[in-house]
């Protein structure tokens with residue numbers, strides 16, 4: 001299957017590795033900075049022959065028209081995802097879109113609608129759904145082992161300093177990124193919403209910019225979420241930890257079971273206790289990962305390839321990406337207005353919050 005990668009920066013390494021490990025033919029890559037392309041090839045360890053066989057573009061529409069890939073993945077700055085995804089979908093190309101799939105609800109809803117209209121597979125790159133620990137929690141949930149859900153919590157306590165924000169102009173801006181909730185915490189937020197039944201009713205949120213005066217958006221946020229099925233949840237996400245990344249926890253509490261995932265990105269089972277299972281256990285599962293991106297890109301790519309071949313929905317859909325985005329935008333809106341926010345959200349976008357912390 002012919003594949004192309006759009007955007008060759010930091011996370012592109014995980015995309016190119018995932019493409020190669022899944023046997024995709026990398027026909028082309030696109031980046032406005034050719035040095036980023038060559039640096040990526042070095043990091044992945046492509047031979048000169050392999051690199052020479054891949055066409056290089058600076059304009060994704062030219063790539064789409066000339067190479068006609070069957071699948072593309074988009075690893076551009078977040079504010080460019082929607083435009084690029086729509087250009088691909090309109091040409092009947094299947095797409096993996098890095099998170100967040102867009103920075104506004106109108107764009108996200110349009111992507112979901114266009115995927116149906118053009119009959120292409122669109123997957124949001126929430127690869128942590130494939131973490132072994134997350135899969136264990138999900139399996140127990142689907143088997144009904146938690147019973148009735150009471151409450152849940154996610155905490156993303158990471159660290160990003162000035163060097164990170166200086167590494168690219170778009171980071172921490174309202175037009176192209178958002179802050180710690182939209183960028184770093186959105187995987188945890190996706191997991192929380194997915195585990196709590198998906199249908200979110202009300203969000204009470206706060207956000208602050210505490211220690212990063214040189215970015216526009218928040219470096220920490222917190223919220224209380226009320227779900228349609230009665231489950232309540234809290235989320236806390238920030239990049240203000242002194243020293244290295246501390247943890248990403250996800251706890252789910254039901255009438256007949258409880259699980260707590262941990263590690264730096266919800267990749268260990270810290271605690272589990274279920275009815276009829278014997279003693280509670282700790283550290284049931286520890287998945288080794290090189291960084292907080294985890295191992296999930298390979299699994300997510302594998303699933304999308306199978307979805308195309310089998311003509312079924314991908315495991316992580318565009319609607320899932322839309323829902324994660326909606327949750328973050330609802331926290332922003334609540335933080336701005338000081339009021340609870342009722343979902344679904346329409347027409348809210350990150351640029352509505354320009355100046356919030358000035």
Ligand SMILES: NC(=O)c1ccc[n+]([C@@H]2O[C@H](COP(=O)([O-])OP(=O)(O)OC[C@H]3O[C@@H](n4cnc5c(N)ncnc54)[C@H](O)[C@@H]3O)[C@@H](O)[C@H]2O)c1
Nearest residue numbers: 007008009010011031032033036075076078098099168293
């Ligand atoms: N799933 C994950 O765990 C994960 C991890 C990191 C980043 N991300 C997401 O991936 C995306 C990229 O993040 P990154 O850290 O790799 O950023 P980055 O800045 O390192 O890479 C972005 C690349 O896009 C290129 N680019 C910018 N504008 C372009 C244009 N108009 N046309 C073509 N190329 C263009 C840049 O030159 C750069 O090489 C973001 O949306 C981010 O949220 C996801």
